[in-house]
Amino acid sequence: MATAVVRRCLSVARPVSLIGVPFRKGQKRNGVELGPCAIRKGGLLETLRRLNIPVVDEGDISIDPFGFPADCAASPLKNAPEVSSACYQLSEKVITLAKDDRFSLILGGDHSLSLGSINGLVYNWKDLRVVWVDAHVDLNSPESSTTGNAHGMSALLNLKTQKSPPGFEWLETKVPEENLVYIGIREIDPGEWMNIQSTRVKVFTMRDVDKLGISKVMEITKDHLKTDAGHPVHVSFDVDSFDPSVMACTGTKVPGGLTLREGLFIAETLAKTNLVGMDVVEFNPQLGSEEEQRRALQTINTLIATILTGNRTKIPFNC
Amino acid sequence: MATAVVRRCLSVARPVSLIGVPFRKGQKRNGVELGPCAIRKGGLLETLRRLNIPVVDEGDISIDPFGFPADCAASPLKNAPEVSSACYQLSEKVITLAKDDRFSLILGGDHSLSLGSINGLVYNWKDLRVVWVDAHVDLNSPESSTTGNAHGMSALLNLKTQKSPPGFEWLETKVPEENLVYIGIREIDPGEWMNIQSTRVKVFTMRDVDKLGISKVMEITKDHLKTDAGHPVHVSFDVDSFDPSVMACTGTKVPGGLTLREGLFIAETLAKTNLVGMDVVEFNPQLGSEEEQRRALQTINTLIATILTGNRTKIPFNC
Amino acid sequence: MATAVVRRCLSVARPVSLIGVPFRKGQKRNGVELGPCAIRKGGLLETLRRLNIPVVDEGDISIDPFGFPADCAASPLKNAPEVSSACYQLSEKVITLAKDDRFSLILGGDHSLSLGSINGLVYNWKDLRVVWVDAHVDLNSPESSTTGNAHGMSALLNLKTQKSPPGFEWLETKVPEENLVYIGIREIDPGEWMNIQSTRVKVFTMRDVDKLGISKVMEITKDHLKTDAGHPVHVSFDVDSFDPSVMACTGTKVPGGLTLREGLFIAETLAKTNLVGMDVVEFNPQLGSEEEQRRALQTINTLIATILTGNRTKIPFNC
Ligand SMILES: [Mn+2]
Numbered sequence: 031m032a033t034a035v036v037r038r039c040l041s042v043a044r045p046v047s048l049i050g051v052p053f054r055k056g057q058k059r060n061g062v063e064l065g066p067c068a069i070r071k072g073g074l075l076e077t078l079r080r081l082n083i084p085v086v087d088e089g090d091i092s093i094d095p096f097g098f099p100a101d102c103a104a105s106p107l108k109n110a111p112e113v114s115s116a117c118y119q120l121s122e123k124v125i126t127l128a129k130d131d132r133f134s135l136i137l138g139g140d141h142s143l144s145l146g147s148i149n150g151l152v153y154n155w156k157d158l159r160v161v162w163v164d165a166h167v168d169l170n171s172p173e174s175s176t177t178g179n180a181h182g183m184s185a186l187l188n189l190k191t192q193k194s195p196p197g198f199e200w201l202e203t204k205v206p207e208e209n210l211v212y213i214g215i216r217e218i219d220p221g222e223w224m225n226i227q228s229t230r231v232k233v234f235t236m237r238d239v240d241k242l243g244i245s246k247v248m249e250i251t252k253d254h255l256k257t258d259a260g261h262p263v264h265v266s267f268d269v270d271s272f273d274p275s276v277m278a279c280t281g282t283k284v285p286g287g288l289t290l291r292e293g294l295f296i297a298e299t300l301a302k303t304n305l306v307g308m309d310v311v312e313f314n315p316q317l318g319s320e321e322e323q324r325r326a327l328q329t330i331n332t333l334i335a336t337i338l339t340g341n342r343t344k345i346p347f348n349c
Numbered sequence: 350m351a352t353a354v355v356r357r358c359l360s361v362a363r364p365v366s367l368i369g370v371p372f373r374k375g376q377k378r379n380g381v382e383l384g385p386c387a388i389r390k391g392g393l394l395e396t397l398r399r400l401n402i403p404v405v406d407e408g409d410i411s412i413d414p415f416g417f418p419a420d421c422a423a424s425p426l427k428n429a430p431e432v433s434s435a436c437y438q439l440s441e442k443v444i445t446l447a448k449d450d451r452f453s454l455i456l457g458g459d460h461s462l463s464l465g466s467i468n469g470l471v472y473n474w475k476d477l478r479v480v481w482v483d484a485h486v487d488l489n490s491p492e493s494s495t496t497g498n499a500h501g502m503s504a505l506l507n508l509k510t511q512k513s514p515p516g517f518e519w520l521e522t523k524v525p526e527e528n529l530v531y532i533g534i535r536e537i538d539p540g541e542w543m544n545i546q547s548t549r550v551k552v553f554t555m556r557d558v559d560k561l562g563i564s565k566v567m568e569i570t571k572d573h574l575k576t577d578a579g580h581p582v583h584v585s586f587d588v589d590s591f592d593p594s595v596m597a598c599t600g601t602k603v604p605g606g607l608t609l610r611e612g613l614f615i616a617e618t619l620a621k622t623n624l625v626g627m628d629v630v631e632f633n634p635q636l637g638s639e640e641e642q643r644r645a646l647q648t649i650n651t652l653i654a655t656i657l658t659g660n661r662t663k664i665p666f667n668c
Numbered sequence: 669m670a671t672a673v674v675r676r677c678l679s680v681a682r683p684v685s686l687i688g689v690p691f692r693k694g695q696k697r698n699g700v701e702l703g704p705c706a707i708r709k710g711g712l713l714e715t716l717r718r719l720n721i722p723v724v725d726e727g728d729i730s731i732d733p734f735g736f737p738a739d740c741a742a743s744p745l746k747n748a749p750e751v752s753s754a755c756y757q758l759s760e761k762v763i764t765l766a767k768d769d770r771f772s773l774i775l776g777g778d779h780s781l782s783l784g785s786i787n788g789l790v791y792n793w794k795d796l797r798v799v800w801v802d803a804h805v806d807l808n809s810p811e812s813s814t815t816g817n818a819h820g821m822s823a824l825l826n827l828k829t830q831k832s833p834p835g836f837e838w839l840e841t842k843v844p845e846e847n848l849v850y851i852g853i854r855e856i857d858p859g860e861w862m863n864i865q866s867t868r869v870k871v872f873t874m875r876d877v878d879k880l881g882i883s884k885v886m887e888i889t890k891d892h893l894k895t896d897a898g899h900p901v902h903v904s905f906d907v908d909s910f911d912p913s914v915m916a917c918t919g920t921k922v923p924g925g926l927t928l929r930e931g932l933f934i935a936e937t938l939a940k941t942n943l944v945g946m947d948v949v950e951f952n953p954q955l956g957s958e959e960e961q962r963r964a965l966q967t968i969n970t971l972i973a974t975i976l977t978g979n980r981t982k983i984p985f986n987c
């Protein structure tokens with residue numbers, strides 16, 4: 031009986047493992063490392079279980095740095111030893127879970143962690159597709175970045191065409207440019223403009239969403255990534271893709287973002303693909319008012335439940 | 350002279366009768382019974398009169414319960430005697446007004462009242478079409494409901510295929526499933542999922558609105574109900590269909606709802622059909638902040654004025 | 669080197685001159701005359717310079733009234749001497765800048781000032797096209813207006829078919845009706861309804877934006893004005909076109925307005941035409957909460973930077 035109910039509610043083909051990454055050294059603000067804890071306290075597991083979604087909480091990964099070559103510390107990529115350590119440990123965890131054919135639900139923490147999650151997933155699923163939902167392209171190189179923050183480089187360093195920076199020698203399994211699609215982009219650095227023009231990544235800016243509508247954007251995304259052929263898909267969801275009116279609790283807010291409805295539409299569409307993982311990053315529970323924090327948590331809760339059930343109307347709000 | 354102005358502003362073909370239903374026993378929260386009073390104080394009649402819309406305030410209907418068979422009190426439908434009494438009295442009132450070829454503008458109160466309004470309208474207009482704008486389908490049966498709240502059953506009990514529950518023997522003139530269209534749906538109970546799949550009601554969820562756009566949704570709605578053939582139309586508008594950012598003053602808020610613009614678009618489109626009635630339900634003037642209450646009243650005011658004039662640009666905001 | 673960067677960022681074909689018009693006598697509320705000062709303090713010039721946009725601040729124009737014929741003071745157009753004086757002085761300034769082939773960026777002040785800006789631009793560019801982004805059509809005549817406020821007449825008095833009112837004899841170079849397109853309209857006075865039906869101006873109400881989508885609206889706008897043929901274009905942007913949730917700091921707010929994204933889409937589209945000027949009017953920095961004022965300034969900043977760069981993703985929000 032229970033099995034039948036599970037089949038009805040879980041859209042993704044794999045049972046879910048939740049992994050916390052309480053890491054913030056890919057950017058400058060305090061608070062983003064508290065994301066996994068706040069999301070758990072916000073009742074995510076309870077929501078998923080009410081929906082009969084099989085989910086195991088794997089706890090938080092260790093983010094302790096360990097021995098790295100000296101040249102790493104001198105990298106223009108700030109906190110290189112810490113970033114590399116945390117991402118490596120996440121990658122190892124994801125490799126284990128992927129081998130077990132689990133869906134990796136990774137709660138950040140800042141967006142540098144996708145170096146670990148995507149490396150781990152690609153290790154198991156060579157032809158991984160990535161949908162990167164973000165206000166930013168995160169396409170700086172350590173050299174082009176004006177801040178040195180790794181969370182603005184993680185998409186670039188995940189590309190097959192890029193060499194791993196010093197101290198990231200473990201980062202070896204990469205994504206071909208044509209397997210990466212962006213949605214929600216609305217702030218691009220001068221340095222990123224150069225990188226973006228020389229790559230074959232597919233970019234949907236907010237202007238594109240305005241012009242085409244989210245439905246058409248998702249249709250083109252699926253075609254571009256040939257998701258109907260069953261290729262594995264990972265969604266790396268930076269919560270700053272949402273409009274600040276929906277998501278005030280994030281460090282680099284940019285006006286004019288995705289509505290909640292557009293976010294749920296993206297989630298429902300991707301739920302119909304061969305999804306193998308999801309990052310939810312850059313939620314900072316120390317920013318915003320209490321009401322904004324409550325709303326941010328509800329948004330994250332709903333987003334994750336929608337991607338796992340494939341249908342927003344199944345998520346219970348009032349009892 | 351006055352007549353000429355009236356013709357210009359009133360879009361619906363009938364003069365308007367306003368009926369208050371200060372009733373809350375179809376759900377659990379206090380405050381929704383204060384809706385009619387708050388809407389009147391908010392200046393609705395003044396707005397309509399400035400627009401030269403002929404409107405008569407019929408006052409509030411009596412919601413006093415009276416003698417019912419004993420089996421009614423034992424029904425899993427909570428407060429069955431009260432709900433049935435209020436709805437019966439509303440139905441009788443609507444029958445009188447409908448015979449007089451008046452447009453019934455019914456201010457709730459909770460959504461259980463649509464049992465009365467629709468029963469009354471169908472008595473006079475046998476081929477009534479119903480557009481149900483709501484976050485919820487209100488398709489629970491007394492048996493499938495986990496709460497027993499009648500406001501979650503009123504759409505189901507209005508269907509021709511359903512037997513009236515004990516104590517609702519007066520409820521006899523019902524709507525064929527194919528004459529009911531939903532717009533705005535985004536939260537469906539497990540029990541409702543079963544009912545929805547066995548009916549031929551037409552459902553536009555918020556995902557459908559996202560995918561098709563509100564203009565296309567209204568086009569299909571009109572085609573589906575064949576409104577161009579002149580069939581009478583009733584709109585049952587649950588204010589929780591609006592996004593909580595527009596309508597915070599309602600008991601069962603669900604994020605990701607209709608924008609004000611979408612609500613007005615629905616109103617303008619329906620104004621071009623043979624409209625005979627409108628419910629405006631679930632506004633609870635005790636919820637939300639003062640600013641949210643002001644906004645909610647303005648929204649309701651504008652919505653009603655737009656459905657009666659057929660054109661949002663005619664509604665005056667600043668003098 | 670600098671030149672190369674400038675070319676990349678500036679979309680409009682001309683270097684920019686900023687002109688402040690601290691004028692409020694075209695309407696009744698205090699505060700709108702503080703707009704130019706507040707926008708400058710809000711960092712607009714700094715934003716534009718970071719984007720390497722060549723911009724000269726021409727300061728504020730004088731709004732002192734000077735000798736006018738006696739019949740002017742008796743006009744139903746309130747404060748006629750003051751309005752005419754301010755607009756005349758703005759017109760003269762714009763004529764000088766236009767001769768120098770500068771882009772006139774005019775910061776209001778109330779919308780009556782467009783009498784001056786458009787007169788000045790038409791003096792130099794005879795076949796000027798005007799895109800009027802506004803909640804209102806501003807199509808009252810001094811006679812049809814119930815308030816006498818000039819900010820509700822400025823579009824009408826700019827039309828070639830209209831005679832200049834007493835005291836506005838300098839107002840001579842006018843716009844053919846077919847060269848005026850409205851976007852964002854959602855509140856039309858009874859008097860304006862008469863005027864609108866006898867003109868060939870093109871009106872996109874918010875219902876049209878809902879129905880067609882902003883992308884299609886802009887496509888039709890460009891076709892209607894034949895902007896691809898290189899005709900000069902002026903955009904007169906009343907900030908009350910934005911939804912009050914985006915722009916609370918304006919005197920005649922009307923719910924159901926443009927989203928920030930729609931505003932930026934309009935800006936990006938017009939940036940690809942032969943733009944010669946822009947009014948930004950009706951921002952009142954004394955209205956709204958502090959947070960709303962901050963947001964309003966950010967919106968204006970982003971809107972202007974987007975029209976000048978032609979690309980919202982180039983505007984920096986976080987450093
Ligand atoms: Mn981001």
Ligand SMILES: [Mn+2]
Nearest residue numbers: 141164168268
């Ligand atoms: Mn990111």
Ligand SMILES: [Mn+2]
Nearest residue numbers: 460483487587
């Ligand atoms: Mn309802």
Ligand SMILES: [Mn+2]
Nearest residue numbers: 484485587589
């Ligand atoms: Mn509802």
Ligand SMILES: [Mn+2]
Nearest residue numbers: 803804906908
């Ligand atoms: Mn206006």
Ligand SMILES: [Mn+2]
Nearest residue numbers: 779802806906
């Ligand atoms: Mn205006």
